[in-house]
Amino acid sequence: MSNGVVNGTTNGHTNGTTNGTANGTAGPQYVQATNPHLKTQAEDFLYHFGISKTSGDIKSFKDIKIVCCGGSAGRFEMYAKQFGKDSGIPVSKNLSSSDRFVMYKTGPVLWVNHGMGVPSMSIMLNEVIKLLHYAEASDVSFIRIGTSGGVGVAPGTVVVSNGTLNGLFEEKHTQYIRRQVVKRDAVLDQSLAKELYDTGLRLGIPVENGMTLCADDFYEGQMRLDGAFCEYTAEDKFEFLKLLKEHGVRNIEMEATGFASFTKRANVKAGIICVALLNRLNGDQVTIPHDDYIKFEFRPFNIVCAFIQAKIASL
Amino acid sequence: MSNGVVNGTTNGHTNGTTNGTANGTAGPQYVQATNPHLKTQAEDFLYHFGISKTSGDIKSFKDIKIVCCGGSAGRFEMYAKQFGKDSGIPVSKNLSSSDRFVMYKTGPVLWVNHGMGVPSMSIMLNEVIKLLHYAEASDVSFIRIGTSGGVGVAPGTVVVSNGTLNGLFEEKHTQYIRRQVVKRDAVLDQSLAKELYDTGLRLGIPVENGMTLCADDFYEGQMRLDGAFCEYTAEDKFEFLKLLKEHGVRNIEMEATGFASFTKRANVKAGIICVALLNRLNGDQVTIPHDDYIKFEFRPFNIVCAFIQAKIASL
Numbered sequence: 339m340s341n342g343v344v345n346g347t348t349n350g351h352t353n354g355t356t357n358g359t360a361n362g363t364a365g366p367q368y369v370q371a372t373n374p375h376l377k378t379q380a381e382d383f384l385y386h387f388g389i390s391k392t393s394g395d396i397k398s399f400k401d402i403k404i405v406c407c408g409g410s411a412g413r414f415e416m417y418a419k420q421f422g423k424d425s426g427i428p429v430s431k432n433l434s435s436s437d438r439f440v441m442y443k444t445g446p447v448l449w450v451n452h453g454m455g456v457p458s459m460s461i462m463l464n465e466v467i468k469l470l471h472y473a474e475a476s477d478v479s480f481i482r483i484g485t486s487g488g489v490g491v492a493p494g495t496v497v498v499s500n501g502t503l504n505g506l507f508e509e510k511h512t513q514y515i516r517r518q519v520v521k522r523d524a525v526l527d528q529s530l531a532k533e534l535y536d537t538g539l540r541l542g543i544p545v546e547n548g549m550t551l552c553a554d555d556f557y558e559g560q561m562r563l564d565g566a567f568c569e570y571t572a573e574d575k576f577e578f579l580k581l582l583k584e585h586g587v588r589n590i591e592m593e594a595t596g597f598a599s600f601t602k603r604a605n606v607k608a609g610i611i612c613v614a615l616l617n618r619l620n621g622d623q624v625t626i627p628h629d630d631y632i633k634f635e636f637r638p639f640n641i642v643c644a645f646i647q648a649k650i651a652s653l
Numbered sequence: 654m655s656n657g658v659v660n661g662t663t664n665g666h667t668n669g670t671t672n673g674t675a676n677g678t679a680g681p682q683y684v685q686a687t688n689p690h691l692k693t694q695a696e697d698f699l700y701h702f703g704i705s706k707t708s709g710d711i712k713s714f715k716d717i718k719i720v721c722c723g724g725s726a727g728r729f730e731m732y733a734k735q736f737g738k739d740s741g742i743p744v745s746k747n748l749s750s751s752d753r754f755v756m757y758k759t760g761p762v763l764w765v766n767h768g769m770g771v772p773s774m775s776i777m778l779n780e781v782i783k784l785l786h787y788a789e790a791s792d793v794s795f796i797r798i799g800t801s802g803g804v805g806v807a808p809g810t811v812v813v814s815n816g817t818l819n820g821l822f823e824e825k826h827t828q829y830i831r832r833q834v835v836k837r838d839a840v841l842d843q844s845l846a847k848e849l850y851d852t853g854l855r856l857g858i859p860v861e862n863g864m865t866l867c868a869d870d871f872y873e874g875q876m877r878l879d880g881a882f883c884e885y886t887a888e889d890k891f892e893f894l895k896l897l898k899e900h901g902v903r904n905i906e907m908e909a910t911g912f913a914s915f916t917k918r919a920n921v922k923a924g925i926i927c928v929a930l931l932n933r934l935n936g937d938q939v940t941i942p943h944d945d946y947i948k949f950e951f952r953p954f955n956i957v958c959a960f961i962q963a964k965i966a967s968l
Contacts, residue, residue, distance in 0.1 A: 373879070373883035374883070375878040379879060382938070410753065412752035437727035453770075458768055460770075460869075464881045516876065554771070555776065555828065556701075556772075557775075557776075559830060564691065566686040567915075567918055569830075574831060578831055581832070600881075600882075
């Protein structure tokens with residue numbers, strides 16, 4: 339073991355459930371938990387949800403087709419209940435028995451929060467991917483519905499990500515495994531991005547396509563001037579935001595590269611749709627009035643709901 | 654701007670409140686938010702707590718001497734209320750009006766949760782450091798009370814960290830700022846570690862000193878064999894754990910290097926005290942009975958409470 343950078347395999351299908359059929363036609367695309375050790379484990383306790391693999395309920399997740407996720411627990415409870423009300427589909431109780439995350443099920447849709455930042459989200463993704471793998475769910479899309487800082491877009495604009503960049507402007511997610519740096523591809527499904535974007539246009543919601551910068555913190559990583567610490571100037575900040583624009587970046591959040599990487603490894607489609615709460619070119623503080631905040635945080639949800647209703651109608 | 658690694662300054666005191674006195678004797682040590690731009694901002698809205706700098710209440714935090722923090726919101730609500738009950742000091746309502754974090758005040762002690770992972774925690778630290786800076790709090794210690802995976806220690810053992818390592822086994826916290834890698838020192842206060850350790854001994858609680866590995870995820874970064882993905886063998890895992898032991902590591906969690914780095918920059922003492930929920934040499938799953946879990950999660954809390962009571966008595 340020595341320090342160094344290695345390129346991770348992005349999807350090792352050899353150990354997962356076989357997808358497709360022998361004659362080459364496309365069969366169901368199963369959610370892949372490719373870890374070969376899972377096959378030798380009689381039990382698997384999904385610790386951060388308090389759900390056991392051997393509980394009788396695990397197969398009740400087999401019908402899941404869409405996983406909607408985002409940072410805030412309160413918001414995802416609200417989204418799940420609103421979706422249940424609008425669609426007439428019953429909402430489950432909170433299926434997570436840990437206080438780390440919440441999880442609600444409305445028919446084929448799962449609503450889960452993931453906290454803030456890639457490390458927290460990676461725990462949710464690992465455990466939900468295992469859950470859906472054990473349940474033998476297939477043809478699943480994961481959609482991250484979040485808030486973000488806009489880069490040259492007006493507050494309230496919904497940004498549908500067509501790609502992700504890390505803090506070094508690479509389309510990569512970085513992990514530290516076995517004392518080594520492992521970099522994995524962090525790309526998103528373009529067809530899903532187009533569907534979400536087109537749905538936004540159809541609903542008349544202000545929507546843009548763009549790259550998303552994934553920062554590891556809210557302040558220095560996003561070159562805000564209002565954190566506890568700041569060793570750069572206002573000019574440095576604007577130079578950075580200008581460079582982001584030149585790279586096609588339209589918004590900044592804290593999960594995109596990890597989300598793209600983990601979902602690709604799991605053989606699921608992934609989309610990221612975030613509303614911009616501010617235009618970083620005009621400031622760093624989130625100061626929109628509460629009514630606007632509520633209106634804005636429902637915009638990506640409304641797009642995703644319309645997208646889901648169309649999917650459900652076609653099932 | 655180009656890619657590269659730069660060494661960050663760990664404590665730029667030039668812009669903060671001056672500590673000490675002109676004749677060299679030690680004065681109050683103020684909490685430092687060294688960002689020079691803060692002085693030019695009439696307002697500062699601590700977004701993830703919903704607290705405004707200009708609200709009348711900000712000075713009510715001036716008396717804070719100890720900030721206790723950890724991942725789970727529910728646990729920190731429970732800790733705050735238990736401390737209030739045991740000490741007879743009234744507990745505030747939840748002072749955070751956002752659902753991202755909770756915050757309770759009991760006299761000179763603040764109880765705040767930080768979610769999982771460094772990015773989430775960094776948001777809490779930035780905003781609580783600014784809060785205490787605006788409040789002109791002084792001589793403050795931050796103590797992280799958490800759960801962890803033990804390395805060669807029995808479940809239930811409390812590990813008081815005497816240092817932190819990142820995934821490359823460096824005593825550094827890595828940030829990505831302005832498209833560059835910035836590495837900062839991530840060291841802890843040895844006197845505080847000793848006080849916490851001695852308090853544990855005095856209470857007859859099983860306690861050890863050791864280094865703490867800070868991983869960026871719960872599964873691959875900690876070389877668990879039970880994540881959704883795993884590209885290493887059981888032998889690789891044990892080789893890694895053995896190497897950790899050789900480096901003096903006694904437990905693994907997901908916040909240590911960031912906690913050490915941000916607190917050092919803020920000119921506050923920092924301690925990390927975590928109970929080990931399992932011995933990773935014996936397995937990866939957290940399967941302790943619920944009663945043991947409750948008993949174990951109170952052990953570091955009980956040590957910190959005894960430590961706080963002694964501090965309060967000396968105020």
